Amino acid sequence: MRLLPALAAALLIATPAFARDLTVIGFGGGFQDNARKDLFQAYAKESGQPVKDDVWNGEMAKVQSMVHAKDVEWDVVMVEAPELVRGCEDGLFDKMDWSIVTKAKFAPGGTSTCGAGAVGWGVALFYDQSRIAHGPANYQELWDLQKFPGKRLLRNGAKMTLEIALMADGVAKDDVYEVLATKEGQDRAFAALDRIKPQLMFWKSGAQPLQLVGSGDVAYAVGYVGRTANAVKDGGHYPLMWNTLLYSYDSWAVVKGSPNAAEGMKLIQYMTDPKPLTALAQDWAVSPATTVVANDPAVRAKNPAMVANHSDEGLFIDTEFWVEHGDDLEARFATWAAK
């Protein structure tokens, strides 16, 4: 009689981990709320496979420790381009299975060894028109402290800030990364930043530019266009200077060692297909990497703030450059900013 409870206890302890639901991880915010409806749950309905989603903020340590401990709890993650490249080289992401995901449907630059393009994002210059009638229209004007007084807000890091400094100093868009790769170019960027340093402030979290411009703490800011466009939709007066756009693509990737890898690939194929993406584009201003959707005139008309609408005016953030020079330049930026 003692055997039965002992057996039950042994079974409970020895139960293997049940195959868990397909888990997809994003950066959260309004995008994820809408993606949950239009992408994740739509896939769950069509395939019958339950999909769970959660949030992260891009800290690769979590993925690394999961993969090394062989206890992978995430299947599909949305990653930014530099992390995708490094994670791929580090063996943290699986190589994309192009037999499941159709490579041809993506815009150029929208695919890489371990990732399939998800959405584009960008930063651009904006200000509060209800406080300032006429603000700077490009980076050269942003550097003009006499004509446009007030505090400026840039990202607290070398990435994007150094390109902006060079463009304000007169470097043409197409030459920015070539110049920045040289020591003279880097010195030039920091010298340009020194010129406006007294009026310069930095943001760390994506919500800060809009918050600080809205509260009047800063006059002009370079912040995420998606959030700003949505604030405009909700009644704010934040004109976005599209010729100051810096943009990149986030990608979907499958974590190496995930038990649901094959299903994850199928989810990525679904999430980058025209029909679900078009549905998402109706609810949230995204810039998809899938060519057909990005070129769809109806989608473009509905979301004038889509990065794809303005990418020819903007500067594509060079991933390879930042993976190579990132450590050095970020260290130099941190030193410079602390002075």
Added chain:
Amino acid sequence: MRARLLAACLLAPALLLVIGILIVPLFFDLAMAARDPELRDALPRTATLLGEWDGRGLPGEAAFASTAEELSQAEQEQRIGALAQRLNFQRAGLRALLLKTARADLAPPYHETMPALDARWGDPTVWLVLREARGPLTPLYLLRALDLDLTPSGDVAPVPLDQAIFRNLFLRTLWMSVVTTLLCLLIGYPVAYTLTTLSPRWARIGIGLVLVPFWISILVRTTAWLILLQRQGPVNAALQGLGLTGGPVQLIFTRFAVYLAMVHVLLPFVVLPLYGVMRRIDPVYLRAAASLGAPGWMRFVNVYLPMTLPGVAAGALIAFMLSVGFYITPALVGGPADQMVSAFIASYANETLNWGMAAALAALLLAMTALVVGAARLVVLPMPRGVG
């Protein structure tokens, strides 16, 4: 003897727990500051061959060949990232070199085709960097954490001035922690004393008021300061309303805001031990001193203060150690010149995945804290104390 044995048995589980889940992992973590496994893991044969090379001129064809083959294999098997990052950390540009070589289709003789692909393979200093990375241990991370660098010949040289950040960072962390601790003591001492003079009912309410902030998340408390100290926030409005300032003053993202938020968070940690010690001070000593003719200030300095010293020491210790490890508060309400070391440790561990640097900075922070606390104890120990 039996009592000692019993005591040891009762202590053993707690001791084992502390050693097992605190000391041992800490030791392994800090050991990462000196470990250098990336080259040996990614290119094992090359690591051995480089060890046999004497470091003069260029290594032989065998080393070139093994490098080319193992690099290509590592890249295909997605094992190359860690090595690329490690070498790029020591010298910028090596990551691109490794990947270019790994993806290229090279043929023997490698000591000719590799420099033909990229001139850096003909540079002896590049090979010396690779050779330096082969060993099981390296001083590179600890040196960099002190703004020093390893030259290819093995000497130690200072890092270029525009990248030298850590020495200032450590001094700044130390300074800010000391200032925060002193501010907490200055504010917390009168608060604790007042609590001891209240009637039991009001004392309970007072303690409750000190404890309530503990129940609120630290993040909420810190972001509350963001809203209070804004240009259009209540503090600026009050200052302007009282006529103290002409226009809105920049309060947020300054050192002042960091001190304010940190003291706000750490004050209960100082008030509570002080209160505990002060409560047990028997007022008879103060009356005795008064009866012997001591004026008020002398009673305080010669009798009361030494008796509260254990509480002061405990509170200061807790406040100092906590503020040395702070990084969320300075990150949220401070400017770029107010960041503390822990922010960089977090960034190296979480974002860049440079565990060597994270461990080196953590080890140095631990050493600095231990030194300061040890020095403080040496100063405080000989001071006259009272009971309690």
